[in-house]
Amino acid sequence: MEHLMQNINTLAQTTAVVLQWIPAHTGIVGNEVADRLAKEGSKTEQQPSNLTYSEARTLIRNRQKSTFKKKNNGYNPHEDALHQLTRHEQTIVFRLRTGHCGLNSHLKRIGIRQSALCHCGEADQTPDHFLQTCQLHCSERKHVWPTGTSLHTKLWGSTQDLEMTAHFVNITGQRI
Secondary structure (H helix, E strand, O other): OHHHHHHHHHHHOOOOOOOOOOOOOOOOHHHHHHHHHHHHHHHOOOOOOOOOHHHHHHHHHHHHHHHHHHHOOOOOHHHOHHHHOOHHHHHHHHHHHHOOOOOHHHHHHOOOOOOOEOOOOOOEOOHHHHHHHOHHHHHHHHHHOOOOOOHHHHHHOOHHHHHHHHHHHHHHOOOO
């Protein structure tokens, strides 16, 4: 299935691809051929397997987890420190991670603001700018992160890192 998706994605880079359900037996030539081939395939002898349903399900689940981790640099959503936070803190961090928040960059994108520019006038008000470089929040940033901290740590770090990010947002008074 993954190979099929890769082929479709490759094709979609140069061609408009539309997947559409078509009812069987409607006289569409390609559909009639596919229907005939499916019927032929269902009549072929199946190879015997010693796998139980439970074993097959476990193998499939493990392969899916492995593929997900490879595609997402080892990230495991079940181990995300986000789950250890209060609901309020989770909301703050999640909004900053996705960029769907009360910062001007998002508000302009959805048509609420005319400009994405930060109130400091130096750059667009993005999560990166707000958390890392906005001059309006230097003192709060130094208070929370005296030695400086990467954006990745602020948004994807330990429970303590994420709590510090939520605290920073709260003390700045920025609506996220």
